[in-house]
Amino acid sequence: MLETGRIFAMISLLVCWVAVYYFIDRARKGDVPTLRRIPGLDALDEAIGRSTEMGKPVFYSPGRGNLTTSSAAATIAALDILGHVALSTAKYKCDIVVGISDPAVYPLAEEIVRTSYRTANVGDMFKPEMVRFLSPDQFAFASSCLGIMSREKVGAAVMMGFWQAESLLLAEGSAQVGAISIAGCDRLFQIPFFVAACDYTIIGEELLAGGAYLSGDPIQSGSLAGQDLVKLFAVVLLVVGVVARTAGSDYFVKLLAK
Amino acid sequence: MRRSLPLTITSFVGFWIVFDYFVKIDFVRTWTVNFTNWVIIVAAFALGLGAVNLLRIHGKRVTERRPGWMESSVLLVALVYMTVTGIFLGTSSEAFLFAFTNLQQPLSAAMFSLLVFFIASASFRAFRARSIEAAVLLISGVILMLGRAPIGEVIWTKFPDIADWIMQVPNLAGNRGIMIGAAIGIVSVAMRVLLGIDRGYMGQE
Numbered sequence: 001m002l003e004t005g006r007i008f009a010m011i012s013l014l015v016c017w018v019a020v021y022y023f024i025d026r027a028r029k030g031d032v033p034t035l036r037r038i039p040g041l042d043a044l045d046e047a048i049g050r051s052t053e054m055g056k057p058v059f060y061s062p063g064r065g066n067l068t069t070s071s072a073a074a075t076i077a078a079l080d081i082l083g084h085v086a087l088s089t090a091k092y093k094c095d096i097v098v099g100i101s102d103p104a105v106y107p108l109a110e111e112i113v114r115t116s117y118r119t120a121n122v123g124d125m126f127k128p129e130m131v132r133f134l135s136p137d138q139f140a141f142a143s144s145c146l147g148i149m150s151r152e153k154v155g156a157a158v159m160m161g162f163w164q165a166e167s168l169l170l171a172e173g174s175a176q177v178g179a180i181s182i183a184g185c186d187r188l189f190q191i192p193f194f195v196a197a198c199d200y201t202i203i204g205e206e207l208l209a210g211g212a213y214l215s216g217d218p219i220q221s222g223s224l225a226g227q228d229l230v231k232l233f234a235v236v237l238l239v240v241g242v243v244a245r246t247a248g249s250d251y252f253v254k255l256l257a258k
Numbered sequence: 259m260r261r262s263l264p265l266t267i268t269s270f271v272g273f274w275i276v277f278d279y280f281v282k283i284d285f286v287r288t289w290t291v292n293f294t295n296w297v298i299i300v301a302a303f304a305l306g307l308g309a310v311n312l313l314r315i316h317g318k319r320v321t322e323r324r325p326g327w328m329e330s331s332v333l334l335v336a337l338v339y340m341t342v343t344g345i346f347l348g349t350s351s352e353a354f355l356f357a358f359t360n361l362q363q364p365l366s367a368a369m370f371s372l373l374v375f376f377i378a379s380a381s382f383r384a385f386r387a388r389s390i391e392a393a394v395l396l397i398s399g400v401i402l403m404l405g406r407a408p409i410g411e412v413i414w415t416k417f418p419d420i421a422d423w424i425m426q427v428p429n430l431a432g433n434r435g436i437m438i439g440a441a442i443g444i445v446s447v448a449m450r451v452l453l454g455i456d457r458g459y460m461g462q463e
Contacts, residue, residue: 001281001282001283002280002281002282003279003280003281003282006279006280007280009280010280013276013445016442016445016446016449017445017449020445020446020449020450021449024455068294068297068301073443073444073447073448076447076451076456076459077447079458079459080456080458080459081458083458083459084458100308103301103304103305103307103308104300104301104304106304106307106308106311107304107307108459108460111460112459112460115460128311128314128315129314129315129318131311132311132312132315133307133308133309133311133312137362137366138366139365139366139369139370140362140365140366140369142369143365143369147329151325151326165370165373168373168376168377168380169369169372169373169376171380172376172379172380173376175380175383176379186436186440186443186444188433188436188437191436193380195384196380196381196383196384197376197380197383197384203436204436204437204439204440204443205436205439205440205442205443207443208440208443208444208446208447209443209446211447211450211456211458211459212450212456215458219455220450220455220456223446223449223450223455224446226446227442227443227446230442230445230446231438231439231442234438234442
């Protein structure tokens with residue numbers, strides 16, 4: 001009944017979920033963990049404030065990921081962060097331009113921005129042009145984003161989610177128009193580009209924790225403490241695996257393949 | 259109801275697909291395939307919505323003669339041309355391929371080629387040794403460039419070995435740390451979304 005080769009993965013997934021759920025439950029009961037500061041996420045308000053003072057719009061893109069493949073988690077995390085950014089721009093009465101690449105992400109992003117403006121009691125400020133479907137094609141999307149940054153002279157550019165080769169085009173494009181740039185990505189090949197070209201970079205798991213971090217919701221914060229416990233579990237597995245392999249045992253390798 | 263129904267559907271389908279990944283049950287597999295096919299249908303409708311958004315924004319710009327209306331009109335003409343030729347003549351028709359190979363491909367290649375200049379300007383800014391971290395980045399970057407370029411080996415034969423060591427030891431260790439952290443983060447995001455704890459993707463309320 002169970003798929004061979006996936007039993008260990010299933011047990012690991014269950015361990016992860018139990019640990020995360022345990023800490024969520026603890027947070028529900030009032031034991032809320034303290035989160036370390038993430039400068040890139042803290043800088044979002046600064047960037048939006050600066051744009052507001054300069055009378056320039058904020059550019060936001062949740063990347064080129066979609067909701068059905070391995071890029072889904074990064075895209076959902078980016079949409080989470082979009083909610084917070086849109087709420088801030090609504091509160092500051094600052095314009096936001098959201099560039100979308102995946103068609104399925106477009107209605108979600110539009111609803112997020114609309115809801116955020118409504119929540120800030122400035123629903124009439126929301127314009128459908130704020131959320132723009134650009135193109136699913138990689139470089140057509142990149143050139144559209146560069147065009148928006150250049151024509152509309154954005155004051156801040158926030159790029160979160162799943163990115164490929166277009167990452168540097170956008171990051172460098174935002175720097176060239178003098179915008180504060182904040183980027184977040186969980187792909188190893190793109191992180192160096194963002195680190196080199198952006199003012200703030202959110203790396204790997206920080207992006208995925210972004211929604212929980214910005215929400216200030218104690219229950220979501222609890223899930224982050226659960227993640228730390230799972231990381232400890234991963235480190236223990238690594239050490240045991242290294243010791244076992246060094247000692248000449250392949251038991252651990254076989255266990256992982258089960 | 260407006261939020262609870264989508265959340266219930268998300269949780270049900272999400273847990274179903276996770277369950278299907280680990281077990282071999284025909285009934286479960288059949289419905290997973292059905293759910294996946296439905297995604298394609300929903301995505302097709304979403305693409306239609308995206309096209310409407312493009313028409314609305316650029317159509318308004320053209321009719322109101324706002325700045326950039328010329329570019330918007332080019333976009334609208336291209337959108338209509340590719341849609342009409344693609345649907346009525348097919349994506350392997352001469353009319354469709356003409357625009358694809360003579361416009362779309364060269365324009366994409368031109369955008370891609372811009373990367374080389376952007377890499378140069380980004381690395382110029384990143385490699386200014388303003389802090390210890392930036393200095394480490396500068397030194398390791400220079401060593402890597404010398405290790406990978408033939409001239410490096412001419413200057414000192416050890417440069418390629420040092421570059422390999424940087425890539426295979428500190429760089430790989432950092433990469434794996436980020437990968438493990440991100441993988442666990444993905445599992446945690448999945449759990450928060452499937453249990454309806456994380457609803458940020460549905461908008462702030």
